Amino acid sequence: MSYKLLALDMDGTLLSSNKTVLPRTSAVLEELASKGTPLAYCTGRNRLELLDWPSTLPFIRYGVLASGAIVHDFGTDETLGVRSLDAEVLVRAMQIANAEEHMTHVMAIRESVVRPADIVRMERFGMGVYQGMFERICTLEEDLPAWVRANPGQVVKLNFYHVAPDARDRTRERLAKAGLPLTLANAEKTSVECSALGVSKAQGLAELADALGIGLDQVVAIGDSDNDAQALAAVGMPVAMGNASPAIKDMAKLVVADNDHDGIAEAVEQLF
Numbered sequence: 001m002s003y004k005l006l007a008l009d010m011d012g013t014l015l016s017s018n019k020t021v022l023p024r025t026s027a028v029l030e031e032l033a034s035k036g037t038p039l040a041y042c043t044g045r046n047r048l049e050l051l052d053w054p055s056t057l058p059f060i061r062y063g064v065l066a067s068g069a070i071v072h073d074f075g076t077d078e079t080l081g082v083r084s085l086d087a088e089v090l091v092r093a094m095q096i097a098n099a100e101e102h103m104t105h106v107m108a109i110r111e112s113v114v115r116p117a118d119i120v121r122m123e124r125f126g127m128g129v130y131q132g133m134f135e136r137i138c139t140l141e142e143d144l145p146a147w148v149r150a151n152p153g154q155v156v157k158l159n160f161y162h163v164a165p166d167a168r169d170r171t172r173e174r175l176a177k178a179g180l181p182l183t184l185a186n187a188e189k190t191s192v193e194c195s196a197l198g199v200s201k202a203q204g205l206a207e208l209a210d211a212l213g214i215g216l217d218q219v220v221a222i223g224d225s226d227n228d229a230q231a232l233a234a235v236g237m238p239v240a241m242g243n244a245s246p247a248i249k250d251m252a253k254l255v256v257a258d259n260d261h262d263g264i265a266e267a268v269e270q271l272f
Helices: 023-034 087-097 128-137 144-150 165-178 201-212 226-234 246-251 263-271
Strands: 005-008 039-042 062-065 070-073 078-082 102-108 112-114 155-162 182-187 191-196 219-223 237-240
Touching: 005 201, 023 039, 023 263, 039 201, 062 201, 070 201, 078 201, 087 102, 087 144, 087 155, 087 165, 102 144, 112 128, 112 144, 155 165, 165 182, 165 191, 182 226, 201 219, 201 226, 219 226, 219 263, 226 237, 226 246, 237 246, 237 263
Parallel strands: 005 039, 005 219, 039 062, 219 237
Antiparallel strands: 062 070, 070 078, 102 112, 102 155, 155 191, 182 191
């Protein structure tokens, strides 16, 4: 099989544990792009959370962002698709999440919004490595439900960060039982992501592949966690990082080194 698109999860995959791209990985990806293979981020991050990367990795042209809710072409700065959430569904989800101590992250098309009291204690929610970025990019709002209602059609994802995995699991169970039209996925160590029903990295990747005239069987996708599962299941070549969860490794056709040891470079050298 000749593969024609490489889709890369970011955290735990493209980025090392200290949130950098390893030099060898960067060089291998740049060489691949120079030979004409398009590269895409396939990430839970939105555009604000990518501010540090397009200039560092200009050869990655496309983005399946916000876990599939946004598909973007960085080359033309054109958004190819957006799937947002209903405001009242968002407010109800936030009410349900209040049963556990947590931090709410409202991810909009052009903004990331959090409460002021939460951003200073992100370490408590297992998100300390992101605190500097959040302090740079986030809009601070005390009343998140009011902000959501005042910005209809703008929110593409909710992230709930918890103090422990079991608290996250309880929130996810409550959200599922409520029957809200949401797609739920675990991410990081203690967070649950809420996207519009039907939204996933697989759906976003399918939209991008269609725009490029590429079949999903011609796509290589690399990931490490639960929110990568649907994308990996949809493509011709699913690849798991060495640090991936057991479930992700089980569904992969290839398992490579972890994100601190150039697993992506290994995959590219084997498959392209």
